[in-house]
Amino acid sequence: MPEIVVAGAGLGGLLTALALAGDGHHVTVLERDAGAPPGEPLAAWDHWQRRGVAQFRQLFYLLPGFRQLAERELPAVTDALDAVALRHHPLADVTGESSQPDGDIVTVTARRPTVEAAIARLTDTTPGIDVHRGAPIRGLATGDPIAGVPHVTGVVTDHGVRRADLVVDATGRRSPASDWLTAVGARPWPEVAEDSGFVYHSRHFRGPDGRVPALRGPLLQHFGSLSALTLPAEGGTWGVGLITSSRDDQLRALHRVDAWTAVARALTPIAHWVDGDPITGVDVMTRLEDRHRTLCPDRRPLVTGFAPVADSWASTNPTLGRGTTLALLHALALRDTIRAVGLHDPAAFAVAWHDITERDMRPHYDAVVTADRHRIGEIDAAIDGRPYDDADVAWRAYRMLEDTAHLDPELLRGWFRIAGLVATGTEVFSEDGFLRRVARAARRHTHAAPVITRDRLVTLAHTAGTNAAPARGDGPATRTNDRLS
Numbered sequence: 001m002p003e004i005v006v007a008g009a010g011l012g013g014l015l016t017a018l019a020l021a022g023d024g025h026h027v028t029v030l031e032r033d034a035g036a037p038p039g040e041p042l043a044a045w046d047h048w049q050r051r052g053v054a055q056f057r058q059l060f061y062l063l064p065g066f067r068q069l070a071e072r073e074l075p076a077v078t079d080a081l082d083a084v085a086l087r088h089h090p091l092a093d094v095t096g097e098s099s100q101p102d103g104d105i106v107t108v109t110a111r112r113p114t115v116e117a118a119i120a121r122l123t124d125t126t127p128g129i130d131v132h133r134g135a136p137i138r139g140l141a142t143g144d145p146i147a148g149v150p151h152v153t154g155v156v157t158d159h160g161v162r163r164a165d166l167v168v169d170a171t172g173r174r175s176p177a178s179d180w181l182t183a184v185g186a187r188p189w190p191e192v193a194e195d196s197g198f199v200y201h202s203r204h205f206r207g208p209d210g211r212v213p214a215l216r217g218p219l220l221q222h223f224g225s226l227s228a229l230t231l232p233a234e235g236g237t238w239g240v241g242l243i244t245s246s247r248d249d250q251l252r253a254l255h256r257v258d259a260w261t262a263v264a265r266a267l268t269p270i271a272h273w274v275d276g277d278p279i280t281g282v283d284v285m286t287r288l289e290d291r292h293r294t295l296c297p298d299r300r301p302l303v304t305g306f307a308p309v310a311d312s313w314a315s316t317n318p319t320l321g322r323g324t325t326l327a328l329l330h331a332l333a334l335r336d337t338i339r340a341v342g343l344h345d346p347a348a349f350a351v352a353w354h355d356i357t358e359r360d361m362r363p364h365y366d367a368v369v370t371a372d373r374h375r376i377g378e379i380d381a382a383i384d385g386r387p388y389d390d391a392d393v394a395w396r397a398y399r400m401l402e403d404t405a406h407l408d409p410e411l412l413r414g415w416f417r418i419a420g421l422v423a424t425g426t427e428v429f430s431e432d433g434f435l436r437r438v439a440r441a442a443r444r445h446t447h448a449a450p451v452i453t454r455d456r457l458v459t460l461a462h463t464a465g466t467n468a469a470p471a472r473g474d475g476p477a478t479r480t481n482d483r484l485s
């Protein structure tokens with residue numbers, strides 16, 4: 001069986017190792033960070049340092065599509081997460097009815113360190129996987145060229161070269177692969193990158209009685225020029241994120257605890273989520289890029305024996321919570337490509353990996369980029385006080401569905417299936433009678449007054465600290481991380 005080295009033990013690297021080991025491959029995972037996860041995943045938030053993952057203590061949730069895929073393909077992952085995380089049935093959360101037929105729509109929430117520790121513990125006990133922490137990869141080792149391009153035969157570590165039939169780059173958004181490729185004389189995979197334009201201001205809380213606030217709507221809600229993410233988590237903790245445009249100078253004050261709290265309290269549907277003991281200050285994340293790499297321009301490999309997965313191949317603005325679901329999808333696609341093509345012809349494998357990535361993953365990437373541009377357009381319009389108008393029919397249909405979903409459980413279910421990556425928009429909208437239902441609901445839909453006006457939002461952000469209700473303790477200081485790109 002081939003020997004595979006995975007660079008990076010983030011969620012993408014760990015899921016890749018699990019997918020490949022399931023097919024009998026021997027997988028060595030090399031992780032730069034030295035700290036091992038605590039034996040008890042629930043202790044990870046307090047006791048696990050992960051400098052290599054900038055978003056380690058940011059808001060986190062796993063879409064229904066993740067759970068569905070994991071249940072089908074890697075059930076041990078589902079079991080590991082079920083032991084530590086919360087499961088939500090979003091239809092029941094929104095309608096208040098617990099008997100909804102939504103078995104395939106389950107969102108999993110827990111703080112990221114807990115999730116990563118649970119999956120790390122699983123990889124540590126899975127036969128065929130060796131994880132080495134404190135083992136940075138310094139570069140690539142190459143042998144004789146194949147198809148006229150460098151062929152990677154392993155990785156260079158502080159202890160010498162580790163040989164591999166395939167090196168998988170799972171080093172995340174800040175993947176050093178371009179430098180590694182240049183150093184061995186290969187042309188780096190061409191990249192397209194743009195700032196998605198969003199800023200995250202998030203905080204975590206703990207409830208005094210160990211309970212999490214009631215969900216009275218979807219996890220992600222839009223309030224004009226600002227979106228809010230409310231995520232119940234394990235152990236009576238939860239996270240709240242306020243997401244704005246990086247061009248919105250008037251809401252920059254949200255990095256301050258007083259401004260953040262005043263604004264969150266004014267958003268009636270989520271105001272009760274601020275009533276807890278803060279366990280963080282406001283963690284700010286900016287410069288979140290939408291970036292992807294083309295592996296074989298013109299279907300010609302630039303390198304063989306080396307394949308990126310997950311964020312190393314493409315990373316997107318995380319508002320929609322898709323990253324880890326797409327990482328799992330990509331990991332399973334890698335397993336299936338090796339099954340179908342093998343690794344004995346590295347050039348054929350490189351082209352196949354390019355083709356599968358473009359066919360199965362690229363549409364997801366494009367969908368997030370499109371959604372980002374529309375959401376930024378909506379925010380700009382809300383700031384200017386004008387309606388957002390765009391000719392993109394698919395986008396208009398999706399927003400109409402979002403606006404009317406509360407009027408019809410079938411629409412709600414369709415919306416959650418699309419947002420949860422359980423089905424594509426095309427699949428849901430082409431179901432018999434679905435469009436008619438949306439149109440019927442749209443006729444009944446009346447535009448409610450906004451929860452908060454732009455003027456009030458700006459006033460609150462600026463006057464907080466002088467007249468806003470104080471938070472229950474300010475929690476630790478604000479942390480800013482703008483080094484993701």
Ligand SMILES: Cc1cc2nc3c(=O)[nH]c(=O)nc-3n(C[C@H](O)[C@H](O)[C@H](O)COP(=O)(O)OP(=O)(O)OC[C@H]3O[C@@H](n4cnc5c(N)ncnc54)[C@H](O)[C@@H]3O)c2cc1C
Nearest residue numbers: 008010011012032052060061137171172310311318323324
């Ligand atoms: C702010 C934010 C919030 C997010 N929220 C969500 C969410 O709610 N839900 C969701 O599904 N996704 C979310 N994501 C996306 C998600 O984090 C990733 O898509 C997913 O975890 C896959 O990441 P990865 O494993 O590819 O990379 P990473 O998690 O970044 O892991 C890369 C690993 O490689 C290691 N490494 C780097 N260089 C080397 C080297 N030279 N040698 C060895 N190891 C190295 C790093 O130390 C790190 O451990 C979010 C992302 C961000 C930025």
